[in-house]
Amino acid sequence: EQFIPRYVVGVDLGVKDLVITSNGLKYHKLEKIKQLENKLKGLNKWLSRSMKGSKNRQKIILKIQRVNQKIKNMRKFYNHLITNKIVKENDIIITETLKVKDMIVDGKNKLAKYISNSNLSEIIHQLKYKASWHNKRLYQINTYYPSSQTCSNCKTKNKVLKDLSIREWECLNCHFRHDRDINASFNILDEGIKLYLKDLQAEQSI
Secondary structure, X not given: OOOOOOOEEEEEEOOXXXXXXXXXXXXXXXXXXXXXXXXXXXXXXXXXXXXXXXHHHHHHHHHHHXXXXXXXXXXXXXXXXXXXXXXXXXXEEEEEOOOHHHHOOOOOOHHHHHHHHHOHHHHHHHHHHHHHHXXXXXXXXXXXXXXXXXXXXXXXXXXXXXXXXXXXXXXOOOOOEXXXXXXXXXXXXXXXXXXXXXXXXXXXXX
16 A cells, blocks of 8 residues: 655754654643652652651652552553544654653753653654554654754744753854744754655665
8 A cells, every 4th residue: 555645743852841743743741740750850859858767758659659650550551642633644754763762871960851751762662653553654864963042933943042041043054943842843854854755765666
């Protein structure tokens, strides 16, 4: 059966928001997960102050384990909701190639902790196997393509944007105003379409 795509989407995995798509959707971090993470911080403080070997310390450890499990389950369920919607509504899904292990080498780094806790690699994993199940295609662009630093309108690169605190910016060349993450998803989309067109050429030449 010939593959004829109708809907194509670029997917950026973000820091402020969990998933951002080129059709303007942003999947925020669940408020309930934030609340549980704050609760976990408090429990860990209690743990550090508790006496080793005490019954109170054991109670705190059990509470920490339960909260961790709740966070894990909620995150997994939420990731499935997101990836199900993306795969169902699109024929070609394009993401970055994340080298998560390289990104979380420095455990003291806040970004590293976020990447590790958010389980971004699981989102990519789910998109891959679900795309395969539903006869959709998933393309991953080069890890080092500067999707956040490149203007999706004129392709001018802005090196200042390595600073993750900059969430909106104006291109110095064409003066187009960008939302950092939406802009990145547009660039991911453009690069992925190039990969698809290469595949299409190869298929037509057979």
